[in-house]
Amino acid sequence: MWRCGLSAGQLKAAITPARLLDETGRLVRGAPTPDAEALAEGYRKLVFARRLNEQAGALVRQGRLAVYPSSRGQEACQVACTSVLAEGDWLFPTYRDSAAIAARGVDPVEVLTLLRGDWHCGYDPNVHKVAPQATPLATQLLHAVGVGHAARLKGEDTVVMALCGDGATSEGDFHEACNFAAVFRAPVVFFVQNNKYAISVPLARQSVAPSLAAKAIGYGMPGVRVDGNDLPALEKVLGEAVARARAGDGPTLVEADTYRIESHTNADDASRYRADDEVTAWLPRDPLLRVRTYLTAIGALDDEREQDIAAAAEEMAAAVRAGVGAETVADPEEVFAHVYSTLTPQLAEQRAALRAELELEEA
Amino acid sequence: MWRCGLSAGQLKAAITPARLLDETGRLVRGAPTPDAEALAEGYRKLVFARRLNEQAGALVRQGRLAVYPSSRGQEACQVACTSVLAEGDWLFPTYRDSAAIAARGVDPVEVLTLLRGDWHCGYDPNVHKVAPQATPLATQLLHAVGVGHAARLKGEDTVVMALCGDGATSEGDFHEACNFAAVFRAPVVFFVQNNKYAISVPLARQSVAPSLAAKAIGYGMPGVRVDGNDLPALEKVLGEAVARARAGDGPTLVEADTYRIESHTNADDASRYRADDEVTAWLPRDPLLRVRTYLTAIGALDDEREQDIAAAAEEMAAAVRAGVGAETVADPEEVFAHVYSTLTPQLAEQRAALRAELELEEA
Amino acid sequence: MSAATKMTMAQAINAALRDAITEDDSVVVFGEDVAQLGGVFRVTDGLHREFGESRVFDTPLAESGIVGMAVGMAMNGMRPVVEMQFDAFAYPAFEQIVSHVAKLGNRTRGKVRLPIVIRVPYAGGIGGVEHHCDSSEAYYAHTPGLTVVAPATNADAYGLLREAIAGSDPVIFLEPKKHYFTKEEVDVSVPVPPIGRAVVRRPGADATLIAYGPSVPVALAAAEQAATEGRDLGVIDLRSIVPFDDETVCAEVRRTGRAVVVAEAPGFASVASEIAARVGERCFHHLEAPVRRVTGFDVPYPPPKLEHHFLPGVDRILDTVDTLQWEEDVA
Amino acid sequence: MSAATKMTMAQAINAALRDAITEDDSVVVFGEDVAQLGGVFRVTDGLHREFGESRVFDTPLAESGIVGMAVGMAMNGMRPVVEMQFDAFAYPAFEQIVSHVAKLGNRTRGKVRLPIVIRVPYAGGIGGVEHHCDSSEAYYAHTPGLTVVAPATNADAYGLLREAIAGSDPVIFLEPKKHYFTKEEVDVSVPVPPIGRAVVRRPGADATLIAYGPSVPVALAAAEQAATEGRDLGVIDLRSIVPFDDETVCAEVRRTGRAVVVAEAPGFASVASEIAARVGERCFHHLEAPVRRVTGFDVPYPPPKLEHHFLPGVDRILDTVDTLQWEEDVA
Numbered sequence A, B: 001m002w003r004c005g006l007s008a009g010q011l012k013a014a015i016t017p018a019r020l021l022d023e024t025g026r027l028v029r030g031a032p033t034p035d036a037e038a039l040a041e042g043y044r045k046l047v048f049a050r051r052l053n054e055q056a057g058a059l060v061r062q063g064r065l066a067v068y069p070s071s072r073g074q075e076a077c078q079v080a081c082t083s084v085l086a087e088g089d090w091l092f093p094t095y096r097d098s099a100a101i102a103a104r105g106v107d108p109v110e111v112l113t114l115l116r117g118d119w120h121c122g123y124d125p126n127v128h129k130v131a132p133q134a135t136p137l138a139t140q141l142l143h144a145v146g147v148g149h150a151a152r153l154k155g156e157d158t159v160v161m162a163l164c165g166d167g168a169t170s171e172g173d174f175h176e177a178c179n180f181a182a183v184f185r186a187p188v189v190f191f192v193q194n195n196k197y198a199i200s201v202p203l204a205r206q207s208v209a210p211s212l213a214a215k216a217i218g219y220g221m222p223g224v225r226v227d228g229n230d231l232p233a234l235e236k237v238l239g240e241a242v243a244r245a246r247a248g249d250g251p252t253l254v255e256a257d258t259y260r261i262e263s264h265t266n267a268d269d270a271s272r273y274r275a276d277d278e279v280t281a282w283l284p285r286d287p288l289l290r291v292r293t294y295l296t297a298i299g300a301l302d303d304e305r306e307q308d309i310a311a312a313a314e315e316m317a318a319a320v321r322a323g324v325g326a327e328t329v330a331d332p333e334e335v336f337a338h339v340y341s342t343l344t345p346q347l348a349e350q351r352a353a354l355r356a357e358l359e360l361e362e363a
Numbered sequence C, D: 001m002s003a004a005t006k007m008t009m010a011q012a013i014n015a016a017l018r019d020a021i022t023e024d025d026s027v028v029v030f031g032e033d034v035a036q037l038g039g040v041f042r043v044t045d046g047l048h049r050e051f052g053e054s055r056v057f058d059t060p061l062a063e064s065g066i067v068g069m070a071v072g073m074a075m076n077g078m079r080p081v082v083e084m085q086f087d088a089f090a091y092p093a094f095e096q097i098v099s100h101v102a103k104l105g106n107r108t109r110g111k112v113r114l115p116i117v118i119r120v121p122y123a124g125g126i127g128g129v130e131h132h133c134d135s136s137e138a139y140y141a142h143t144p145g146l147t148v149v150a151p152a153t154n155a156d157a158y159g160l161l162r163e164a165i166a167g168s169d170p171v172i173f174l175e176p177k178k179h180y181f182t183k184e185e186v187d188v189s190v191p192v193p194p195i196g197r198a199v200v201r202r203p204g205a206d207a208t209l210i211a212y213g214p215s216v217p218v219a220l221a222a223a224e225q226a227a228t229e230g231r232d233l234g235v236i237d238l239r240s241i242v243p244f245d246d247e248t249v250c251a252e253v254r255r256t257g258r259a260v261v262v263a264e265a266p267g268f269a270s271v272a273s274e275i276a277a278r279v280g281e282r283c284f285h286h287l288e289a290p291v292r293r294v295t296g297f298d299v300p301y302p303p304p305k306l307e308h309h310f311l312p313g314v315d316r317i318l319d320t321v322d323t324l325q326w327e328e329d330v331a
């Protein structure tokens, strides 16, 4: 019943990052030429993702968001993991994947709901097939497997993209999710954004394996490592994994080699645990820069288009400022409303007590 | 900081089971000749382990044990995992490893305490460096890592042998234990007795990896697969893993390819989920038979020695019968005594209440 | 025409699962050893054979995995009924249960509901070795968002499980394992009162015993015994812990003025504490005596040899009833 | 000569850790982000630099791993003090805590004791997003074998932590995170009463407020306010939930005849239920009114925008005190 062999090629793919565009924005020798128009559209999304990161950062500093974990430096991952999905596919994001959710089509203002300090995820998960952002690490990977397995049982060809970070791979739920998916041949792509840190803890403290993608071997599924700042490489690798899942060939573990440019969140101070020059060394690998250089070189991006993109991103940012800035009235009674599908007598009583208190205050 | 490379040899070791004696009791071509006297001693231990399994089975049928998970068919694993340990080393067994604990030197009557229906493990873990038998699957592997890591911090060269089954590898704690051990380079040998079943669930439902030992790759430690019914091969592989751990080179994952000949426990009925001929197919691979044939062929085992061993095993069995049969008076007040190192006022009160009840009953 | 037949609680649960799978395509049953083996208690016996791998299947051995997968399957339109093999083996799934199963409806403002039933063979009295007899209801009952159901009769085991599976919210379904093989007449065509409704199993004028799950028959036996001694004890079977039926409980206690809560779990910060606290709060002016609790001691579940000392039994209940400030005490 | 200095609770805990590591070679501190970063709340700030990797270290990101490793290290002679980053992130370790940390002493008849301290930054009031504000004490308090400590003052944070680390049994140490940055005078050379002893923080003749951890300052503020309104409320700070100081609590309540329990966790099957139940049981004949509870609602911890409605506050406490059947009501 062992289904997975182990070829030298598979091993190499799990350890050496795939790359299409190098750090200078040049096509790697022998790499297929990406479709210029699609890449330009990808570039637009990268710019949007970056702009969202910047805007959210600014809103935190103004006290309008409770917290924001930025994906700056990881925008290629954020864009690629959604652009490879079809409409009916599902995305399971973490707190760091706001830009990916927005790239999936969810209104960024809704995306930021939780981070504004609300108790709910803001959007309806069923509309865009995006799960609420998960905070308890790696737990959502199992939900992704469940959605995928249910789809298979129902004969649907849905694929599920499940995101997590390098730190989350240490949790038991990561293991159980990979294993369940492999055993049930669930149509799931596990996409690990290895940004080298879990808050302050560096990768070396999470794993001494040859790569995180190499963990796939232990589950009997393919593991692929990819340059996480190389949009076309990501789209190729993730696209293949999605196709494989859709074809009924089961899950894939994809590890993106990337870097968290900013602190863990605004509440964190990365200078306490990493040297500035480590960060600076990553700057030339900026995912936007790389695509931009390439597109410009092949003539697919000129100043005008660049300006159009920037203007549209500005518009989005303005909408975010307006939306997040708008005073929303939180109804204290709603705290009781959704705990069960019908209010229990206990909650009805407690809601009535709170209502009475509030009425007294108002009076 | 990636410490573990991946050579073709390492991969092969993780997938193809190592073997020294084949099923007909002949030395595999090119295998080193085992020390005859040591192997004869190993044979004695195998016979003891088998006898203990049989005796415990009988005691269950007589209602003297609450339950007994037999390691019949796995005796070579039970013997090897203790014979490679030094005195100060630790063993972390499961409910199925009674024979291994006895092989380690713990009085079998004490070993069976828990299975008699007592609440405590019977023996003092510190005396023989044997942890209580663990029931919640895979949890004990983390304790093993802790003991190992503490030893390392204290500069002691203790090695920890941590046992679990194939089913337990699916638990999150297995993953966390392997990873912690690898990251901290803890002196632990993870020894998975892959007996092909977790109660009724066959291996194919636990994993579709090329082997369970291959999981080691994902943690950056060596993984080795070994014929689990081949005592000298087990002692070699486990011995090397112990030496590696002792030398400060970190953990190893060893998978024994073996088979659970009996039902999960006496309460189970294996005929509900597996065909008899699967079991019969494994009988020729009996771990005792193999060593016996080899030893007899090289003249290291004659009828007299065989009889001596059998007689000694009978003596042990008689002692077990006597010990387990002896009526022990369980003191209800002891239920309160060890929950905390000093009785809380609440427990003192509850104990007093129970005492009053008992006195009333007696009166 | 009555369709009542004698069946064990295991059979009643089995019938509920079978009927639910038959009637609703979205019901799936999975867990450890539930398929081929039919569960270590045979509760799912025959279902795999009858409905096949797409409806009833074994999983890898990982409880967080089982519950986490159930969350995802429920998000995608299914009604998973999962089995935790024993009470203590649900603990690896605790984070999934508390942080997701209990909260997802709320986190999505009701946009995502999780019709998941987590079946937990629970409590003691079966001579089980350590980790096989925990009464873990307090952990769940304290967690907002979970419905916690504890049947005491075979008819309730059938009826409440059907309702749990058909409902929109996640349910922790506590099956008193010592009653798995107890036979009772069950007519599955007769509906039982809904989840949230307690039932007065025995009216009584002198004092009220409040129990659920495995303690209900014990409370009834105590009442039986008390009757022979001239004391008329009522017995309430809560049936569900969350929601809690304050109305039925308070009506009875206000009438009798005396109450004893009976539960097997260690008493400290338990469901029994809650019951005692709320009865004390709500019936204060009707109480002739403090609300007393007869619970397990605050120790890990004891070994088979000693469990009879631990389990609330008839004698301990009656001794406790005796302390309830009866007229004769005063006199 | 008093050595009192002003320090925050985070600093008091830091000092306790520093002093324990210094005085006892077997004390080790580990968890997520506790070393280089000094913890997300800076509670372990500077310890890694001062004592090095063998005494203070970061682990891989896995809470079951952290607690499970602590069990093993304690078996091998060490005194691990581990940090769970936030209350809800201790749940992955639940099985290790309940099935091992709490039980190993008992399972070995006392041959193996586990001097482990599990530090849990807990409860709300910090405007945290979901999963960052759970009051999880009931889960632990209900589990026999665990000692559950909840300091309310910085002096107690220091003193109780020192005692917890030096003791033989596992301790869940609940740090009210909203007080991490509150400054108070602390003289670490003055011993505090031992774990298990409650302290009357404010004597009061009319009614007794019973609280622990983050609710103690709220109860004191309520008492302060009540005083201005002519009502004399006493405040008990439990300091440890397990063991529980019945003596102090009952002495006070018997004197005042009225009690209100204040706690932040959802009330159902909670520590507050336990307190209300036992006070009701033990002080029945002295009670002029039912024991009332002011707790969190039975909902998942609400978002920053609404948490002030959820947290037991001065007004809600005083409103509840007002219901305690005062003479004027009767008149």
Ligand SMILES: Cc1ncc(C[n+]2csc(CCOP(=O)(O)OP(=O)(O)O)c2C)c(N)n1
Binding pocket: A096, A135, A136, A137, A164, A165, A166, A167, A168, A169, A195, A197, A198, A199, A260, A264, D032, D061, D085, D089, D092
């Ligand atoms: C179970 C759990 N433990 C701890 C945390 C606290 N925490 C939030 S993010 C984080 C680091 C995660 O690192 P990684 O998985 O690499 O993702 P990244 O933040 O780098 O995207 C930690 C420890 C949590 N959210 N969940």
Ligand SMILES: Cc1ncc(C[n+]2csc(CCOP(=O)(O)OP(=O)(O)O)c2C)c(N)n1
Binding pocket: B096, B135, B136, B137, B164, B165, B166, B167, B168, B169, B195, B197, B198, B199, B260, B264, C032, C061, C085, C089, C092
């Ligand atoms: C956490 C947990 N879940 C479930 C169980 C119930 N259980 C006991 S043994 C067993 C099968 C274990 O299989 P394996 O790990 O292969 O070991 P084996 O029994 O074959 O030696 C199960 C499911 C348990 N003990 N612990």
Ligand SMILES: [Mg+2]
Binding pocket: A165, A166, A167, A193, A194, A195, A196, A197, A198, A199
């Ligand atoms: Mg990271």
Ligand SMILES: [Mg+2]
Binding pocket: B165, B166, B167, B193, B194, B195, B196, B197, B198, B199
């Ligand atoms: Mg097995």
